[in-house]
Amino acid sequence: MSRPKNQNYKGHGLPKGKEREQRASIRFKTTLMNTLMDVLRHRPGWVEVKDEGEWDFYWCDVSWLRENFDHTYMGEHVRISHFRNHYELTRKNYMVKNLKRFRKQLEREAGKLEAAKCDFFPKTFEMPCEYHLFVEEFRKNPGITWIMKPVARSQGKGIFLFRRLKDIMDWKKGTAGKKLTSLEAQPARNTVNPSGSHDTRSSEDQKDEIPVENYVAQRYIENPYLIGGRKFDLRVYVLVMSYIPLRAWLYRDGFARFSNTRFTLNSIDDQYVHLTNVAVQKTSPDYHPKKGCKWMLQRFRQYLASKHGPEAVETLFSDMDNIFIRSLQSVQKVIISDKHCFELYGYDILIDQDLKPWLLEVNASPSLTASSQEDYELKTCLLEDTLHIVDMEARLTGREKRVGGFDLMWNDGPVSREEGGPDLSGMGNFVTNTHLGCVNDRKKQLRQLFRSLQGQKKTPN
Amino acid sequence: MLQEESDLSLIIAQIVQKLKGSNLYAQLERQAWASLQRPEIKLESLKEDIKEFFKISGWEKKLQNAVYSELSVFPLPSHPAAPPEHLKEPLVYMRKAQGSWEKRILKSLNSMCTELSIPLARKRPVGEQKELLNKWNEMGTDEPDLSLFRPVYAPKDFLEVLINLRNPNYENGDSLSFRTHLGLIQVPLKVKDIPELKEFFVELGLTTGQLGIDDSTQVPPELFENEHVRIGQKVLTEQDSAAAQQYIRQGSPTALRAELWALILNISSHPEDILYYEQLKTNVIQHDLLVDSLIYKDVKLTASNDDYYFVFEDYLYQVLLCFSRDTSVLSHFAYNSASPPKSYIRGKLGLEEYAVFYPPNGVIPFHGFSMYVAPLCFLYHEPSKLYQIFREMYVRFFFRLHSISSHPSGIVSLCLLFETLLQTYLPQLFYHLREIGAQPLRISFKWMVRAFSGYLATDQLLLLWDRILGYNSLEILAGKILAAAVFAFRAVNLMEVTSLAAAEAVLADLSTLKVMPLLQIFLFATVT
Numbered sequence: 010m011s012r013p014k015n016q017n018y019k020g021h022g023l024p025k026g027k028e029r030e031q032r033a034s035i036r037f038k039t040t041l042m043n044t045l046m047d048v049l050r051h052r053p054g055w056v057e058v059k060d061e062g063e064w065d066f067y068w069c070d071v072s073w074l075r076e077n078f079d080h081t082y083m084g085e086h087v088r089i090s091h092f093r094n095h096y097e098l099t100r101k102n103y104m105v106k107n108l109k110r111f112r113k114q115l116e117r118e119a120g121k122l123e124a125a126k127c128d129f130f131p132k133t134f135e136m137p138c139e140y141h142l143f144v145e146e147f148r149k150n151p152g153i154t155w156i157m158k159p160v161a162r163s164q165g166k167g168i169f170l171f172r173r174l175k176d177i178m179d180w181k182k183g184t185a186g187k188k189l190t191s192l193e194a195q196p197a198r199n200t201v202n203p204s205g206s207h208d209t210r211s212s213e214d215q216k217d218e219i220p221v222e223n224y225v226a227q228r229y230i231e232n233p234y235l236i237g238g239r240k241f242d243l244r245v246y247v248l249v250m251s252y253i254p255l256r257a258w259l260y261r262d263g264f265a266r267f268s269n270t271r272f273t274l275n276s277i278d279d280q281y282v283h284l285t286n287v288a289v290q291k292t293s294p295d296y297h298p299k300k301g302c303k304w305m306l307q308r309f310r311q312y313l314a315s316k317h318g319p320e321a322v323e324t325l326f327s328d329m330d331n332i333f334i335r336s337l338q339s340v341q342k343v344i345i346s347d348k349h350c351f352e353l354y355g356y357d358i359l360i361d362q363d364l365k366p367w368l369l370e371v372n373a374s375p376s377l378t379a380s381s382q383e384d385y386e387l388k389t390c391l392l393e394d395t396l397h398i399v400d401m402e403a404r405l406t407g408r409e410k411r412v413g414g415f416d417l418m419w420n421d422g423p424v425s426r427e428e429g430g431p432d433l434s435g436m437g438n439f440v441t442n443t444h445l446g447c448v449n450d451r452k453k454q455l456r457q458l459f460r461s462l463q464g465q466k467k468t469p470n
Numbered sequence: 471m472l473q474e475e476s477d478l479s480l481i482i483a484q485i486v487q488k489l490k491g492s493n494l495y496a497q498l499e500r501q502a503w504a505s506l507q508r509p510e511i512k513l514e515s516l517k518e519d520i521k522e523f524f525k526i527s528g529w530e531k532k533l534q535n536a537v538y539s540e541l542s543v544f545p546l547p548s549h550p551a552a553p554p555e556h557l558k559e560p561l562v563y564m565r566k567a568q569g570s571w572e573k574r575i576l577k578s579l580n581s582m583c584t585e586l587s588i589p590l591a592r593k594r595p596v597g598e599q600k601e602l603l604n605k606w607n608e609m610g611t612d613e614p615d616l617s618l619f620r621p622v623y624a625p626k627d628f629l630e631v632l633i634n635l636r637n638p639n640y641e642n643g644d645s646l647s648f649r650t651h652l653g654l655i656q657v658p659l660k661v662k663d664i665p666e667l668k669e670f671f672v673e674l675g676l677t678t679g680q681l682g683i684d685d686s687t688q689v690p691p692e693l694f695e696n697e698h699v700r701i702g703q704k705v706l707t708e709q710d711s712a713a714a715q716q717y718i719r720q721g722s723p724t725a726l727r728a729e730l731w732a733l734i735l736n737i738s739s740h741p742e743d744i745l746y747y748e749q750l751k752t753n754v755i756q757h758d759l760l761v762d763s764l765i766y767k768d769v770k771l772t773a774s775n776d777d778y779y780f781v782f783e784d785y786l787y788q789v790l791l792c793f794s795r796d797t798s799v800l801s802h803f804a805y806n807s808a809s810p811p812k813s814y815i816r817g818k819l820g821l822e823e824y825a826v827f828y829p830p831n832g833v834i835p836f837h838g839f840s841m842y843v844a845p846l847c848f849l850y851h852e853p854s855k856l857y858q859i860f861r862e863m864y865v866r867f868f869f870r871l872h873s874i875s876s877h878p879s880g881i882v883s884l885c886l887l888f889e890t891l892l893q894t895y896l897p898q899l900f901y902h903l904r905e906i907g908a909q910p911l912r913i914s915f916k917w918m919v920r921a922f923s924g925y926l927a928t929d930q931l932l933l934l935w936d937r938i939l940g941y942n943s944l945e946i947l948a949g950k951i952l953a954a955a956v957f958a959f960r961a962v963n964l965m966e967v968t969s970l971a972a973a974e975a976v977l978a979d980l981s982t983l984k985v986m987p988l989l990q991i992f993l994f995a996t997v998t
Contacts, residue, residue, distance in 0.1 A: 237781035237847070238607060267781060271608040308778055311724060311929055315849060318725040383777065 035401045039068040043378040044385060048392040054402065066401055071095070071374060083349045088399050091373060092252070092350045097340045099354070099373040101160045101225045102135040104336070111339035127339070129332045129368050131228040143226050147174060154229040170229060177226075230367055234360040236312065238271040242369060243306070243358040245445060247333050247418070248395055252346035254421035257337055258398060259330070261414045261449040262387050265304040303384065310446030313364075321364060329358060329366045330443050334419055336368060353395055390414055390451060397455070404462050412458065413451035416442050485540045493742055494536050501529055528709065535711035539736035542942050543805070543866055559807035559875045563637055564882075568807045568874040571631050575834055576811045578622050583760055586618055590760045590813055590828055599755050606751070610774070610783035616767045621837035625919040628836070628872060629654075629912070632882055635874065652904055653889030654911045659876055661887040662945065664895070671946065673719040674937070681721025681933060695723075702726045711736055719940035721933055728849040734939050735862040739855050747854035750792035753830075757795075761829040765790045769840045776924055782847035786840050789857050793864075799831035802865035807875035808832075833869075838916075841923040842868050845931050867944055871919050879944040884918055885911055887945065930984060 036058045037049050045068055049055055058064050068090040078093050097103045108130055116124035134143035136157075147155070157177065159167040171177055233240045246260040304312075314322045333356060355375025359367045377392070379385035394413035398405075410417045410424060417424050424442040489495055502520055505511055511519040524530040559565045583590055594602070605612065633654045640658050662670060674680065681698065698720065705713050706729050714733045722730050732738070754762075769786045773779045779786075793799070803810055810832025812825045843860050850856035870880045877883065892910055893900045903910050917925050921944070922934060937946050 238784055239781060271611065271784070302780070304778060304781070308928065312848060315724045315727060316851070381777070 035066055036062065036064045037066040037068070038062070038064040040070055040073070041068060041377060044388040045377050045392055048389055048396070052393075052396060066399075086401070087349055088351060088401060089349050090351060090353070092249075092352050093345045093347060095344065095352055095373045097343045098336065099371050101133070101158060101227075101370055102223055103160075104340075104371065105130065105133045105135065105225065107339045107343060108336065111335070126331055127335050129328075129335070129366060131230060131367055133225050133227040136224040136226055144174070154231055156227050156229040157224055158227060160223045160225055230359055230361055232362045233272065234362050234364065235272050236265075236267070239267045239269075240272040241265045241267045241304075243309070243329075243356075243360070243366075244375070245306075245329070245333070245356045245358060246375065246391055247337075247354045247356055248351065248398060248415060249337060249354065250351050250398065251348065252337075252341050252344045255337055255341055255419055256417075256421065257333065257419045258412075258415040259333065259418040259443045259445060260391055260394070261306075261416065261444050261447055261451075262391065263306040263445065264384075264387070265306065265309045267302040267304070269302060303380070305383065305387070306446035307448070317364065325360070325364050325366060326443070326445055327441065329445065330418065330441055332356070332358065332366060332368050334423075336371065337419070351395075351399055353391075390449075394451065394455075404459065406462070406465065409458065410442055411454060413455050414449045416444050418443050481541075485537060488540055489533075489536060492536070493740065494532060498524075498529060498533065501527070531709050535709070535733070535736050538711045538715075543802075554804070557805055558803070558809075559877075561637075561876045563639075564635075564807060564874055564876050567631070567635055569809075571628075571874060572808060572811060575622055579760070579811075579834060582619070582622075588760055588763075592758050594756060594758050598758075602755050606755075606788070608784055609787040610769075612766075614763070614766060616763060616770065619763050619767050621768060621771075622764065622834055624837040625872075625916045626912075628881075628919070629915045632874065632885060635882065652893055652900065653886070654909050655882065655886045655889060657882065657886070659883050659886055661878070661883055661890055664891070667945070670943075671937075671941065673940075681723065681936075699723045699726070702730065706730065706733065709733060715940055715942070717940075718936045722936045724929075727932060727936070731849065731859060731939060732855070735859060735866070737855070737858045737862055739852070739858070743858060744854045747792065747857050750795050750857075751788075753795040754791045759794060759829055761794050761835065762791055764835055765794065765840070768835055768837060772838055772924065773840045773844045776841075776844065778928055779841075779844040779847070779924070782844060785847045785853065785856060786843050788853050789843050789860055790835070790840060792857055793861065794829040794831050794833070794835075796831045796861065797827075799833065799861065799865060800827065802869060803832060806869050806873055807877075807880075808869070808873040833864075836872065838920050838924075841920050845923050845928060845935070848928055848932070866942075867938060868921065870944060871921065881919065884944060885915065888914060888918070 033054075035052075035055045037055050038058050039045055039049060049068070050057065055066075065084075065086060066088050071091060074089075074091050074093065078089075083089065097107055108127060112124050112127040115127065132146060134140070134146065136143070152172065154170055154172050156168065156170050235241075243263060243265050245263040248258040248260070250256045250258070310322060310326075313325070336356075352373060353375065355372035357369040357372070359369050361367065377388055379388055391414065394415050397412050398415060405412070418441065426440040426442045501524070505520055505523045508523065511523065521530075524533070555565060559568065579590075602609075633656075635655070635657050637657050681695070702717060702723055703726065705717050706726060711733055714730050718730055718734065737743075765787070769783060769790070773786055774783050800810060810827040811834065813828035842864065843856075846856055846860055846863070850859055867879070870877060871884075872881065874880070874882060889900075889911055900910060921938070922931055926934065934946070938944060
């Protein structure tokens with residue numbers, strides 16, 4: 010990887026010159042009917058187009074993308090909310106492959122220590138093609154718990170825990186298993202038909218077709234960090250504006266999602282204990298909608314600081330930065346970096362009792378439905394700031410390091426919190442420009458930003 | 471001079487008496503005996519040598535802290551010939567009011583008991599005991615049918631009692647003048663005015679660094695924060711209670727807070743303390759009290775529904791159930807105007823030999839009681855430590871928030887202080903709200919009774935409670951001061967409302983407020 014020159018003067022990827030003319034109105038399209046619709050409708054100068062109208066901006070869902078992206082012509086200025094082959098990052102089996110390959114490469118180039126920084130993903134095996142490798146690993150570690158997850162489904166559907174091979178023998182005999190046995194001989198990659206994350210077809214339908222439902226078997230993290238005796242995971246938002254070069258922004262807010270019941274390894278059948286998605290928790294008999302079972306990240310960060318001290322918290326959060334960056338780097342060469350595309354990812358992170366963060370998965374379409382007033386605020390602000398960065402209105406200079414609640418985390422290289430370029434010597438006081446769980450005074454920052462942008466426009470260059 | 475000296479010797483005698491019965495005394499004695507082995511202790515200068523040893527080994531500090539602790543709770547000096555009731559509450563009409571309020575509560579509790587045919591207390595069958603023991607760490611998963619239980623009282627019921635409080639010796643005439651107090655509380659108690667408050671809370675002044683203001687992102691940490699943290703660490707190493715209390719007036723750094731509070735409250739986790747807690751736990755397992763159901767209901771209604779405290783639900787049961795059985799709490803009634811309710815063994819009504827305190831700790835929980843404990847769960851994770859801290863906070867501060875007394879930190883004084891401040895410094899607002907039937911106290915009362923728990927964001931709340939500990943006074947609590955500051959802050963909006971409901975709406979959400987700037991502005995930056 011080459012080192013860029015004059016890092017601090019590098020823009021974050023906005024086209025220059027006459028391409029950035031201001032448009033009278035921006036035509037948007039989306040099928041999502043939640044906070045996103047509210048945000049889009051309230052944005053000054055943005056007009057909704059329906060059905061077959063021409064659009065400048067489309068917040069699409071992945072199934073549309075799959076079917077239409079390749080045949081759609083998009084003008085220079087047009088933006089769309091997904092990368093064509095995002096599934097390289099967001100489907101569990103692909104992500105594992107990409108990460109493993111990246112890790113090997115790092116080990117070759119920079120040694121074992123550097124490669125070890127990629128060990129944030131619990132040992133995972135693709136099913137069915139890595140079944141035998143899995144069994145080998147399984148036998149080496151008797152008694153530990155494993156989790157089986159379908160690669161392409163979301164909201165906790167289809168996931169179960171097991172400790173004995175016998176348990177998956179049973180599963181093998183079931184619907185999913187039939188495909189497993191039939192495909193065990195073939196390499197999974199080419200035959201895969203990436204199904205959308207919002208696949209709502211029932212398992213009955215799936216039996217009739219021959220869709221390939223791949224699973225991954227993953228080592229279950231048995232010592233999660235508990236608060237109030239409950240397990241939780243963190244949802245963090247990362248906005249990627251381009252892959253080549255890699256430009257990624259980290260949103261300061263996010264939340265911790267709690268399981269409603271107390272954590273114990275005794276009841277691995279109890280979905281409600283182990284799965285922290287709100288969708289699953291909502292069906293739990295204990296669930297009270299008023300509760301929401303979420304903590305904002307600021308609260309979580311304060312709690313940890315008062316328990317473990319600020320240094321330990323700094324380390325944890327910089328380990329999480331490492332996860333975001335490495336995971337994106339691992340798919341950098343594989344994802345088709347189309348300048349029309351951007352993507353807002355929802356990262357799911359689990360913390361264990363040693364304060365080590367683990368990557369559970371990356372979501373290309375994180376839920377934008379609000380579960381409470383606070384949640385609504387968060388998602389609205391998140392989307393507003395996303396649109397600010399996408400910058401259809403051509404207001405930004407391209408040299409900003411912070412827009413609202415987003416901090417520029419990676420700009421073809423690390424971004425320093427301080428002014429000026431990063432300390433390329435590798436040592437020294439390099440502090441990354443990330444503020445996860447910190448104060449988010451976005452309104453104030455946006456006011457200052459846009460005011461200064463106005464000012465700059467008036468003065469001729 | 472002489473009077474002062476004799477007062478002082480009286481206090482010293484009382485403290486010595488108190489400490490003689492404590493753990494610390496036994497430990498000091500043991501240490502003194504053990505120290506005889508040491509070479510530096512010589513027979514000729516035994517007394518001085520042992521004293522020197524205590525100084526070096528830190529035991530003197532512990533004694534100092536214990537004495538300081540006693541002094542903090544010690545009631546105001548009174549005449550040596552004053553009867554014990556005076557220690558509880560010097561004013562007769564207040565005592566009477568508290569007495570009749572207690573009668574009402576107890577009546578309500580008894581009638582609930584009779585209606586539901588549930589005994590006040592019963593021994594659990596062995597099977598049930600086992601079950602409870604298994605579930606001890608997750609009592610929140612229990613969903614007992616609590617629909618028939620209702621809280622014994624809610625803050626607004628208590629407010630009605632306070633509103634009707636009158637001093638029979640006081641007659642302020644029929645004519646209204648500009649000095650007439652327009653608020654709800656109509657008792658003539660002395661409360662501090664702003665100049666006095668400024669003096670009392672001098673460390674909160676504009677020129678002194680504060681956590682909660684000067685640690686914000688715009689202020690470089692070198693200006694105040696770093697030094698403050700360093701001093702905090704030093705205070706902790708020295709283990710000096712009094713220094714910690716002084717230090718915390720400027721706020722406590724997040725990482726040091728748990729230890730600082732424990733130091734100020736003089737809580738250390740000795741094996742005896744843990745054993746005591748375990749004993750209480752056993753009491754809970756063996757006997758079921760009616761009060762337990764009230765606690766369950768309260769937790770489910772308040773803390774469990776809170777966006778942030780719901781996570782700590784289980785800890786709340788573990789603390790509150792043990793709390794109701796803790797008879798050591800009874801000792802605080804010596805300086806609390808309230809008295810523990812008495813109950814009689816079945817069939818022996820009126821016979822003193824068969825009277826017991828009910829609940830064993832003498833404190834009947836009301837709606838919102840569990841919110842006193844909830845913020846502490848943020849700081850302490852070990853149940854017995856959490857328990858000790860809560861108990862100490864209760865017997866030093868929280869009890870004053872729901873008993874009728876003339877103490878300057880008592881709820882009556884706090885309400886009066888609030889209303890007076892508001893009427894004096896925001897008369898237009900006060901008058902307007904009164905006209906539309908939205909007496910400010912009706913809105914702010916619930917904040918004050920709960921010490922703002924559940925109304926402010928946790929980090930702000932903890933900064934506020936830092937100052938309660940630092941000044942050993944609740945006056946800041948919403949202390950009417952904060953409540954007044956909040957009203958002042960939202961004054962513009964409030965001037966426009968036309969109903970109580972609307973006023974409540976304006977003030978409903980305090981979660982975005984920053985406590986310290988509000989306080990500073992109100993106290994130090996308002997034109998007096």
